[in-house]
Amino acid sequence: MITDVVSPMTENHTPSLRIRDLRMSFGDKAVLSGIDFDVHPGQFVALVGPSGAGKSTLLRLMNGSHTPTGGSVSVLGADPSRCGRRELQQLRTRIGFVFQQFGLVGRLSALENVLMGSLGSLRLPRYGVASYPRALREKAVANLERVGLAAERFQRADTLSGGQQQRVAIARTLMQDAEIVLADEPVASLDPRASLSVLTTLRALSAEDGFTVVCSLHQVDLALQVSDRIVAVRDGALLLDRPTAETSEAQIRAVYDDQTEA
Ligand SMILES: Nc1ncnc2c1ncn2[C@@H]1O[C@H](COP(=O)(O)OP(=O)(O)O)[C@@H](O)[C@H]1O
Ligand SMILES: [Mg+2]
Numbered sequence: 001m002i003t004d005v006v007s008p009m010t011e012n013h014t015p016s017l018r019i020r021d022l023r024m025s026f027g028d029k030a031v032l033s034g035i036d037f038d039v040h041p042g043q044f045v046a047l048v049g050p051s052g053a054g055k056s057t058l059l060r061l062m063n064g065s066h067t068p069t070g071g072s073v074s075v076l077g078a079d080p081s082r083c084g085r086r087e088l089q090q091l092r093t094r095i096g097f098v099f100q101q102f103g104l105v106g107r108l109s110a111l112e113n114v115l116m117g118s119l120g121s122l123r124l125p126r127y128g129v130a131s132y133p134r135a136l137r138e139k140a141v142a143n144l145e146r147v148g149l150a151a152e153r154f155q156r157a158d159t160l161s162g163g164q165q166q167r168v169a170i171a172r173t174l175m176q177d178a179e180i181v182l183a184d185e186p187v188a189s190l191d192p193r194a195s196l197s198v199l200t201t202l203r204a205l206s207a208e209d210g211f212t213v214v215c216s217l218h219q220v221d222l223a224l225q226v227s228d229r230i231v232a233v234r235d236g237a238l239l240l241d242r243p244t245a246e247t248s249e250a251q252i253r254a255v256y257d258d259q260t261e262a
Helices: 055-062 084-092 112-122 134-146 161-176 193-208 220-225 250-258
Strands: 017-026 027-040 046-049 070-075 095-099 180-184 214-216 229-234 238-244
Touching: 017 055, 027 055, 027 229, 027 238, 046 055, 046 220, 055 070, 055 180, 055 214, 112 134, 112 161, 134 161, 161 193, 180 193, 193 214, 193 220, 193 250, 214 220, 220 250, 229 250, 238 250
Parallel strands: 046 214, 046 229, 095 180, 180 214
Antiparallel strands: 017 027, 017 070, 229 238
């Protein structure tokens, strides 16, 4: 049988994520009502949908911050809700998380913030750049270089622009050599130009290193420009799941329309 040409990453048949009939309620409020999809290694998935659709909840279920009410999540072959404490810690070292609010320590330099991404592999605490092993310092500088900020490495994080701060946060995640990066509205507080530039960088890094990305976005145009695949949710249900190349702007916009199509 002739099979499609697959990249080395997709030959690995363990999906990065396998989500089955995933349900989540908070009290008696149903937030996700039966979500199914798989994400394959190296894919860049844009998770779109209006505010309150359940995107953040879905991302939190993926890294084990929430336990599902029903159904299952498998991340890199493991179910975070069935992992013991240590196993979950272990699993989380393989999952990077990028937040809308960057999560940097403002008074520390860009470099030190990036170094903090390696703390999982070190004994705590660390004070100052010099307290990190040389190999990690070099890796941190290299990662800052990869996001275009080597020259700013000694600058305090709170003096950087929003786009630069999110780049630092991405460089920090790179320290983990994560297999999956989950990004929750990473560009929601940036202007359109910085947004595109940050996402394009994330996309390029994922292509170079082969890590999987699930990135929630509310800007449809950005989702179309940077992703391989669009997954749209609304009111906790999956409305659309298709390759970006086969998706039109109108199809995604429909997800945001109040009028449900017949
Ligand atoms: N911890 C929580 N407790 C109660 N309700 C929550 C909690 N987290 C989220 N929700 C509710 O779940 C729904 C989906 O939220 P969320 O996942 O944040 O959506 P999105 O990220 O798409 O904006 C919202 O109605 C929100 O109020
Ligand atoms: Mg959200």
